[in-house]
Amino acid sequence: MKWLALSLALAAPSQAALRFGCSTVSIQRLDPLVEPGKVPSAHLHQIVGGNAFNASMDPADGDLGEKGTCTTCTFSEDFSNYWTAVMFFKHQNGTYKRVPIMQNTALPNGINGGMTIYYTQQDFSSNGNQKITAFKPGFRMTVGTPTAESKYGPGLKFVCLQNKGTRFPELDDFPTKPCPGGIMTVHHFPACWDGKNLDSPDHQSHMYNTVKDAFQNSGPCPASHPVRVPQVAYETLWDTTQFNNMWPTDGSQPFLLSFGDNKGYGTHADYVFGWKGDSLQRAMDSSCMFNACENGNPLKSQGVAQMNACKVESTVKEDIDSWLPALPGM
Numbered sequence: 001m002k003w004l005a006l007s008l009a010l011a012a013p014s015q016a017a018l019r020f021g022c023s024t025v026s027i028q029r030l031d032p033l034v035e036p037g038k039v040p041s042a043h044l045h046q047i048v049g050g051n052a053f054n055a056s057m058d059p060a061d062g063d064l065g066e067k068g069t070c071t072t073c074t075f076s077e078d079f080s081n082y083w084t085a086v087m088f089f090k091h092q093n094g095t096y097k098r099v100p101i102m103q104n105t106a107l108p109n110g111i112n113g114g115m116t117i118y119y120t121q122q123d124f125s126s127n128g129n130q131k132i133t134a135f136k137p138g139f140r141m142t143v144g145t146p147t148a149e150s151k152y153g154p155g156l157k158f159v160c161l162q163n164k165g166t167r168f169p170e171l172d173d174f175p176t177k178p179c180p181g182g183i184m185t186v187h188h189f190p191a192c193w194d195g196k197n198l199d200s201p202d203h204q205s206h207m208y209n210t211v212k213d214a215f216q217n218s219g220p221c222p223a224s225h226p227v228r229v230p231q232v233a234y235e236t237l238w239d240t241t242q243f244n245n246m247w248p249t250d251g252s253q254p255f256l257l258s259f260g261d262n263k264g265y266g267t268h269a270d271y272v273f274g275w276k277g278d279s280l281q282r283a284m285d286s287s288c289m290f291n292a293c294e295n296g297n298p299l300k301s302q303g304v305a306q307m308n309a310c311k312v313e314s315t316v317k318e319d320i321d322s323w324l325p326a327l328p329g330m
Contacts, residue, residue, distance in 0.1 A: 015121050016132075016283055018230075019290045020074035021107035022048035023114040023304075026312040027086060027098075027320060029329055032057035033140055033203055033270050040316040043146075044086045044258040044328045046101065046236070048072050048114045050079030050274050053312050057081070057272055059138035059198065064274030070310035072114060074107075074294065076302040079274035082117060082234055084187060085146070085267065086258040086320075088327060089243045095323040099255070102182060102237040105164035110304040119230040120215055121284070130228045133193070134281035135273040142203040143189045144268030146259045155188025155211055155233070156267050164237060173264040174253050178244040182237055183255065187269035189232040192221035203270075230284060234269055260330055 026047045029040035037056045047053055050068030061067075068079030087099040101113035121132050144156050157170040161181030175183060190207035197206040208225035221228055240255060248254050256262040273280075282298045294301035320328055 016286045016293070017121060017289050018075075018117070018119040018283060018293055018299075019106070020117055021103065021111045021114060021307070022071075022073040022078075022082065022117055023112040023307045023310075024048055024101065025051060025053060025072045025081075025310060026314060028314045029316045029318070030055050031083075031270070033142060033272070040318070040329060042259065042329050044098075044320060045083045045270075046086050046113070046115075047081055047083040047312070048117075049081040051310050051312050052079060052274070053081045055315060057140075059140075063137040064272060065137060065276040068274060070306075071302075072112075072307045072310045073117065074301050074307065075279075075299045076306075077276040077279040077300050079276060081272045081274060082115060082269070084115075084185065084234060084236060084269045087183070087185070087238045087240075088256055088258060089240070089246070090254050090256060090262075091246060091323070092248050095325060096327055097243070097323050098320055099243070100239045102164065102239045104235060104237055108304050110308070112308045114236075116235040118215070118233040118235075119280070119283070120233070121228075121231065132284040133227050133229055134275070134278070134284055135193075135229060136198060137273065138198040139273040140199050140203065140271060141189060141207050142268060142270045143187055144266065146257075146261065146266040146268055148265040149263075150265055152265060152267075153209060155186070155209070157186040158264055158267075159184040159186065161237070171264075174255055174262065176253050178247050179240060180244075182240045185234075185236045185238065185267060187234045187267070188215070189269070189271060191229055191231040192225040193227040193229045194225045195227040230280070232271055256327075258327055258329075260327060 031041035035041040039055050050071045052067040065079050088096045103111040104116040151172045160175035160179040163181040190209035192208040194206045200206040210219045286298050293299050
């Protein structure tokens with residue numbers, strides 16, 4: 001992210017952009033898009049957002065924005081769910097430990113793990129002179145694939161943090177040396193929709209990616225996917241620092257994602273839309289930026305205590321916190 005450009009954008013008239021925190025609502029083996037109804041799913045995920053999250057998430061069951069009763073996100077009208085694979089450390093003795101999640105330094109203190117969520121437009125200073133169309137009830141998508149063995153696409157990145165404010169350089173795979181401030185994973189979703197399908201069999205074909213790395217858009221939407229929707233992105237900060245003194249003596253990279261990927265090319269993320277009513281469209285039509293969109297301007301918001309209080313009970317009963325002999329489900 002280009003913080004200088006962002007500062008200039010905030011100082012000048014600008015189109016809407018949302019950046020907000022969501023604390024963790026659950027960490028468990030459920031994956032309602034890729035493995036709907038399967039309990040447990042193949043690997044562990046961290047989920048944030050509304051408390052209507054469950055193993056199936058069938059759009060026929062109703063509008064997610066109307067089903068949730070609480071959300072872990074700053075904006076209390078956002079009952080969407082956002083999830084990614086979990087990061088683990090592999091000790092030289094062959095055991096595994098889940099890596100804790102940290103809050104982003106740009107967010108209010110006290111957020112329980114979670115993610116930073118972005119909904120941007122053309123970039124941080126413009127909507128590209130286009131109407132930005134909010135997602136519709138029932139919309140869902142994924143980005144990345146756990147089976148990738150090489151760079152899968154733009155916007156799927158790792159950052160070796162010097163501190164929580166570090167944003168560059170962005171890497172296509174795991175850092176190869178201990179990071180003083182932890183590791184950040186970044187997931188940018190496509191921002192062009194076909195305007196017809198709320199989903200597709202692979203959860204990706206109804207979308208088209210014109211996005212470069214680091215929140216930079218690279219061109220107009222094609223005729224096949226003509227509708228510009230918000231640019232959704234996740235940032236997750238992993239506190240790998242507590243393992244820096246356990247780095248393998250042979251220098252090998254000891255971190256991996258919850259499905260066994262120690263390269264990082266299989267990093268992926270899932271999104272299910274669940275904003276209440278027209279709240280997201282109102283935000284995209286406004287001129288607010290980041291926390292200036294809170295407190296009814298135009299979005300309702302809530303405090304950290306309310307965010308952290310919202311939970312989804314684990315359906316899968318298994319140990320995910322101890323030193324483990326194997327990755328959950330592997």
